[in-house]
């Protein structure tokens with residue numbers, strides 16, 4: 163007889179990049195679970211280490227190589243004890259630079275892209291049978307969809323879960339690698355999405371964030387096979403799922419914000435009043451060079467329509483500074499649009515030339531010094547807006563979904579409807595519940611408050627979220 167521990171293998175997954183990678187990491191754990199792989203909190207002594215990587219900016223890609231250096235040591239330790247550690251590089255660096263990964267890091271056994279991880283069991287078996295050092299590369303875009311080959315059983319993601327509904331991108335912004343790493347746009351059928359949402363709720367999810375590189379370009383085939391649903395209609399359908407209390411979606415493109423989706427913000431209560439809607443730049447000249455195919459005023463009008471539907475909508479955005487050809491005047495336009503619109507939070511980046519993208523070889527590359535200066539200025543403004551938004555929450559009572567334990571004893575952390583992190587003292591049995599919290603302090607990056615009531619009335623035994631630092635659910639972008 164073989165004892166349980168001999169069958170159990172340790173799996174460590176580290177996730178970089180966007181929420182889609184976080185979702186993919188969870189699904190890789192699902193695919194490997196039937197083989198006996200269980201999530202481990204450390205790469206040390208793991209049987210299989212997966213780095214789920216991001217290629218969006220140079221820094222993100224370089225992090226992978228430094229992590230591979232650290233893993234080489236662990237692999238050596240395990241081998242000198244007679245064991246075997248497989249190292250796999252998955253995700254967008256794997257897709258874009260698979261050959262280079264194998265060349266620069268011979269300790270890597272497997273390289274696979276974001277569309278091939280449903281084949282992991284077979285790939286892992288092949289790697290275990292192969293001579294160490296003969297790396298396997300699986301980055302061709304397969305004919306079959308990975309979604310048709312994933313197990314129905316899902317490792318619980320906790321109260322706030324991700325669900326990929328759309329993948330890939332056909333927009334080809336001139337700075338971006340995503341169309342190359344994730345392939346062409348694809349929407350999952352409505353029936354499949356609803357079934358997965360129901361499974362996530364059964365496994366403890368209270369909130370679901372619908373994911374896609376261009377999630378509002380969603381056009382999944384209707385349950386009866388006739389026609390397709392846009393994202394607004396999908397959201398209405400998902401709002402009917404019992405036990406699902408909150409819906410969000412990310413990331414959207416301003417061009418795909420259709421009337422049905424805008425209307426959903428006004429009349430679907432479960433759709434939370436927070437939207438991440440990247441603009442990148444406030445200058446029409448730069449927007450054109452980026453191939454965003456909309457002007458700054460188009461963005462302003464989309465925001466007006468959204469705010470007319472949902473006046474308390476909090477907005478977040480992405481910005482790139484120092485795009486080739488960006489002048490002080492262009493940058494001033496970005497500051498102007500930020501001042502006019504007002505964001506509750508935002509992400510801003512220095513333009514990073516990516517191999518193979520048109521902007522990387524464009525004239526007028528901006529120096530790093532100028533990029534730093536502009537980034538600092540933009541961030542001062544964005545930080546002020548975020549701090550003001552958080553301060554304005556003081557004294558209000560908000561519905562907070564409690565997602566995980568905090569750093570301090572007796573503390574739980576949750577999210578407000580507007581995506582703010584909220585810290586409060588509360589018993590662990592309330593994890594996974596939506597509670598009423600009076601906000602006492604609005605700090606620059608989070609809120610602090612106290613419990614005034616539990617309004618979910620749901621079951622008391624929700625599965626707790628994974629702990630921070632377990633390497634799986636937290637992405638490091």
Ligand code: SAH
Nearest residue numbers: 337338375413440480481482511512513514
């Ligand atoms: N699909 C989304 C963005 C996905 S990438 C959209 O269209 O808005 C996430 C963010 O990374 C982008 O919004 C952009 O701000 C940033 N980004 C992408 N490529 C970049 C690059 N080459 N340099 C700097 N930032 C970049």
Ligand code: SF4
Nearest residue numbers: 331333334335338340
């Ligand atoms: Fe990249 Fe543009 Fe596609 Fe967004 S829309 S993923 S920025 S190419």
Ligand code: F3S
Nearest residue numbers: 179180216217218254
């Ligand atoms: Fe996401 Fe990074 Fe790939 S942002 S799609 S993991 S390049």
